[in-house]
Amino acid sequence: MAEERIYVGLDIGTTKITAIVAELDEDGEGIRIAGVGTAPSDGLKRGVVVNLDKTTRSIQYAVQEAERMSGRTIRGVYAGIAGDHIRGINSRGVIAVSRKDAEIRPHDVERVIEAAKAIAIPTDREVLHVLPQEYIVDDQDGIRDPVGMSGVRLEAEVHIITGAASACRNIVRAAERAGLYVEELVLEPLASANAVLTQDERDLGVALLDIGGGTTDVAVFFEGTVRHTAVIGLGGANVTNDLAIGLRAPVERAEQLKLQSGCALISMVRPDEVVQVPSIGGRPDREVSRHMLAMMIEPRIEEIFELAKKEVRKNHIADLLGAGLVLTGGASLLEGMPELAEQVFDLPVRRGIPMGISGLTEAVCDPRFATGVGLAIHAHLSNARPRGVERNVLSRISGGLKRWIEELV
Numbered sequence: 001m002a003e004e005r006i007y008v009g010l011d012i013g014t015t016k017i018t019a020i021v022a023e024l025d026e027d028g029e030g031i032r033i034a035g036v037g038t039a040p041s042d043g044l045k046r047g048v049v050v051n052l053d054k055t056t057r058s059i060q061y062a063v064q065e066a067e068r069m070s071g072r073t074i075r076g077v078y079a080g081i082a083g084d085h086i087r088g089i090n091s092r093g094v095i096a097v098s099r100k101d102a103e104i105r106p107h108d109v110e111r112v113i114e115a116a117k118a119i120a121i122p123t124d125r126e127v128l129h130v131l132p133q134e135y136i137v138d139d140q141d142g143i144r145d146p147v148g149m150s151g152v153r154l155e156a157e158v159h160i161i162t163g164a165a166s167a168c169r170n171i172v173r174a175a176e177r178a179g180l181y182v183e184e185l186v187l188e189p190l191a192s193a194n195a196v197l198t199q200d201e202r203d204l205g206v207a208l209l210d211i212g213g214g215t216t217d218v219a220v221f222f223e224g225t226v227r228h229t230a231v232i233g234l235g236g237a238n239v240t241n242d243l244a245i246g247l248r249a250p251v252e253r254a255e256q257l258k259l260q261s262g263c264a265l266i267s268m269v270r271p272d273e274v275v276q277v278p279s280i281g282g283r284p285d286r287e288v289s290r291h292m293l294a295m296m297i298e299p300r301i302e303e304i305f306e307l308a309k310k311e312v313r314k315n316h317i318a319d320l321l322g323a324g325l326v327l328t329g330g331a332s333l334l335e336g337m338p339e340l341a342e343q344v345f346d347l348p349v350r351r352g353i354p355m356g357i358s359g360l361t362e363a364v365c366d367p368r369f370a371t372g373v374g375l376a377i378h379a380h381l382s383n384a385r386p387r388g389v390e391r392n393v394l395s396r397i398s399g400g401l402k403r404w405i406e407e408l409v
Contacts, residue, residue, distance in 0.1 A: 005383070006070070007031060009191070009375025010059065010077040010180070012049075012171060014214025015237060015330070017041045017058045019066035020372040021074065022380065025358050031380045032359035033373070035070025037062040046214040046233045047083030049170040052177070059178040069360075076181045078379040080188040080371050081128065081171055082215045084233035085164035090133070091116045094155045102150045104137065109147060112156040119160070126168050128185055129161040133225045144224070159226050161187050184382065189217035189229060191374035194381070196328050196352030196367075197221065204322035207312045208352070209341075210371065211304065211331035213237045218308050222317040230311040232304065236331030239300050246296045247288065253278045258334070263294045264301040265336035265343075298340065305344040312345075324348035330368040 011018040021035035039061035043054030063074050093116030097108055117130055135143040137151035146154060163185075172182045192210045193202075202221040210217040214235045220228040239262070244254035261275040273290035312318050324347040327337055338349040353365050354373040364373050 006034070006072050006074070007376045007379035007383070008066075008074050008077045009372045009377075009379060010063075010079045010175065011188070011191075011369075011372040011375060012044065012055070012059065012079060012081075012174070013041055013212050013371070014044045014047055014235065015041055015212070016368075017055075017062045018369060018372040019059075019062040019074070019077070020364065020369065020376045021066045021070040021072055022357070022359070022373075022376040023072075024380075031357055031376060033357055033361065033364055033376075034072065034359055035066040035068075036360060036363045036369070036372075037065030037067070037069065039065070043174075044214065046235075047081070047212075047231065048085065048167050049174055052170065052174055055174040056177040059175060059180070063178065063180065074180065076183045077175060078184050078186055078191075078375045078382075079171055079175055079182050080191055080375055081163060081168065081185045082188040082212070082217055082231050083163070083167055084215065084231050085167050086128075086161065086187065086229070086231040087125070087163075088159060088161045088229035089119070090157065090159055090227075091119050092155060092157050093118070094153065097152050097154055102152055104146045104149050104151060104154055106147055108154055109135075109156075112154050113158065116156050116158040117160065121162060124165050125162045126165040127160060128163050128168070128187055129159075129190065131159045131161070131226045133157045133159055133227065134223070142223075159229070161229055163187075183379065186375055186378050187217075187229060188212075188371045189219035189231075190226065191378050192217070192328055192352070192370040193219055193221065193374065194377040195354040195356075195370045195374035196326060199224070201323035201326070205317060205320045206323035207308075207321055207325050207345075207347075209305075209308055209325065209327050209329075209332075211235055211327065211329040211337075212371075213330065216304050216308060216331075217329075218311045220312055220315055220317070220321070222320060227317055228311065228315040230308075230314075232307045232311070234300075234304050234307065235329075236334075238304075239297055239331070239334075242296055242300050243293070247277050249278055257293070258297070261290055261293060262297050262334055263290070263336045264297055264334050265340045266291065266294045266298050268336045268339065269294045294336075297334070298336075301334070301337065301340055302344060305341055309345055321347060324350070326350055326352040328352035328367040328370040332367045 022031040043051035136155035216232040
């Protein structure tokens with residue numbers, strides 16, 4: 001039954017793995033969070049699986065916790081994927097509409113998308129998403145849905161996202177070894193966008209930065225569609241490592257220090273503030289000014305923002321981002337992040353937290369859960385899309401017979 005269906009997002013991150021269980025809310029329009037499970041992740045490096053056994057165990061722990069909280073059994077999941085192997089490219093397809101009445105049908109839209117996908121992709125890469133940006137009918141651009149319109153020439157501009165086939169397979173394999181079936185691999189910034197962006201922001205133009213432990217994911221939206229995506233191989237873990245080396249402190253304690261006393265902008269810290277820094281090898285703890293801590297953090301965060309800015313500027317709509325910048329992901333919680341981002345990007349900046357959900361909102365209304373919640377929303381939207389009977393039947397009919405039936409419909 002529809003009301004019993006659950007939607008599960010599995011965020012396989014570099015520092016933590018999160019499983020989010022959701023179900024339809026009372027209205028049947030949105031989703032209600034029913035369970036959350038998290039587990040430390042040490043089997044990944046910059047979003048890529050480097051230890052299959054450790055990744056599998058972490059997935060199992062996160063899923064078991066989510067199952068206990070929700071009282072549901074998890075089988076199928078929508079898994080997130082990131083890593084600096086991800087590539088996004090824009091492509092265009094063109095077809096002729098040959099019907100006598102020149103009416104564009106759903107089959108024509110499928111044909112033009114296939115034409116746009118016909119680009120040379122290496123065999124060691126896998127297509128993750130083909131995202132339509134706009135359609136052009138007889139030189140009339142800016143069309144979002146051309147079905148039912150009249151025209152003899154149909155063009156489509158799409159954004160194609162690919163990933164390394166081996167990285168994709170390893171994520172699927174880790175989930176399968178944990179007893180799960182992967183319904184779909186979803187690029188993580190697209191999932192996060194489902195949870196933290198409003199439709200107005202997507203229409204006006206916005207850049208999303210999802211700053212995780214091992215990677216920073218970038219997605220640029222304009223006029224409601226994705227215009228550019230990229231993954232940068234730097235994240236919050238790099239800041240922690242910088243502190244551990246600079247302060248000669250254990251990595252775990254450096255992480256605590258970053259979360260409790262760190263600041264991304266030196267000018268926001270008073271010089272007289274001091275913090276206790278634990279030492280290694282049994283040496284006594286020592287005091288360090290918080291100002292020095294910020295001096296170690298700011299250059300790395302600024303580097304991440306500069307790389308992200310370079311990615312955003314690759315698109316011609318970079319100067320049209322009326323809604324500015326949205327920061328999300330665990331590292332975005334660091335004090336001073338929005339202020340430093342405003343200086344680097346010269347745009348209005350806000351932190352993005354999951355919204356438009358009900359249920360256990362207190363447990364997930366945090367940037368750290370944006371991807372997991374977004375994956376659950378993506379699962380709901382994927383299953384909520386209407387699928388006509390004609391299309392399902394035609395998908396099993398091939399060649400000329402299919403085209404003949406299309407002409408008759």
